[in-house]
Amino acid sequence: MSVSNLIAKLKDTFPTFSIVEAGGDNTQPKLDTSHLMFSSVKTVIPETETFRLNDNPASESCVINLVSSRPLEIDSRKIAHTDVYVTELRAKSRDESFALVATLKTMVETSEFALELTDWLQDYDSSSESFRQNIEVSFTVPASSGDSKLPAILVYELDTSASPSQSASRTRQQLTKTYGVIVLTNQGNMSSIKAGIENSLIGWCESDNHSNMELRKGNPLDIDGRLSMYRYVFENSYTHKSN
Structure with a gap:
């Protein structure tokens, strides 16, 4: 599953939220407040x-x-x-x-x-x-959203792991990807947002070649002023076959 597909799924659940991919580029400009x-x-x-x-x-x-x-x-x-x-x-x-x-x-x-x-x-x-x-x-x-709109959800890929090939004649591996999903809100509605994310993503299957999405963990982050933050880690797997 790609980050863009995960963002699209979350936008179906939260159509009015700012939902973007979190950037890792330190040269990325920040919003001028x-x-x-x-x-x-x-x-x-x-x-x-x-x-x-x-x-x-x-x-x-x-x-x-x-x-x-x-x-x-x-x-x-x-x-x-x-x-x-x-x-x-x-x-x-x-x-x-x-x-x-x-x-x-x-x-x-x-x-x-x-x-x-x-x-x-x-x-x-x-x-x-x-x-x-x-x-x-x-x-x-x-960050990354280009505006100050809240609530916001930032999504990014954490890592990819792979099992040994399942076939001797050609490469056939199961790949597991993990994703970070971070919620930011100042509206006192973190509980309802968390419920929406969990209902939307846990058990979701992107395609016949993917496993159901699973939640690995979730934890609150330090509150910065009036901004509440919560971090999820989700994962799913799929089979990659060489040509």
Whole structure:
């Protein structure tokens, strides 16, 4: 069975999901989250800029800076990518600054994206007579899909094993292939997705020359912010005959 056939089978079960082959090429470009982060914050805090902030803000204001970017790799495949942003909030009064924090927290907690507030520092800038709140927000997206759509399922071939030839006159071997299937979601629906995958793949037979698909194992991965991840390993076999 090929990865493409496995993806097609999963798409029949989850037609609205992003389901792609996980890439192993380190040169593969990642999704740029900066415009998504900026537009999300600017929707709730209109006075939002990137990379700079007026030293003497006349009103509520916010600046967003990307401070780190790291990939998540499993089985030498890119699975997800996390960008970390620091949003600096400034206001002339303490109450206004905390109101900005509350607005940002609500946006993070209700976002359709996998955002998480990971750190929070505050101080007073005497030079501009403003209260500053520095909020660190992580933004995790699935790799290889080309967008931030969740839930997502990433599929890849793990390995191939072969039995000795079953014929002395020509090569006739049974090949067993194993596949990784990783689920990413931030919608609290991991249990239903797992049930759908198991019902779809366990016992599925691609052709008369293939054995039924079997589940070897499944295990949850570390939760990265609001993003929940689960990894399956499936396998099936088929007979290869030489001409």
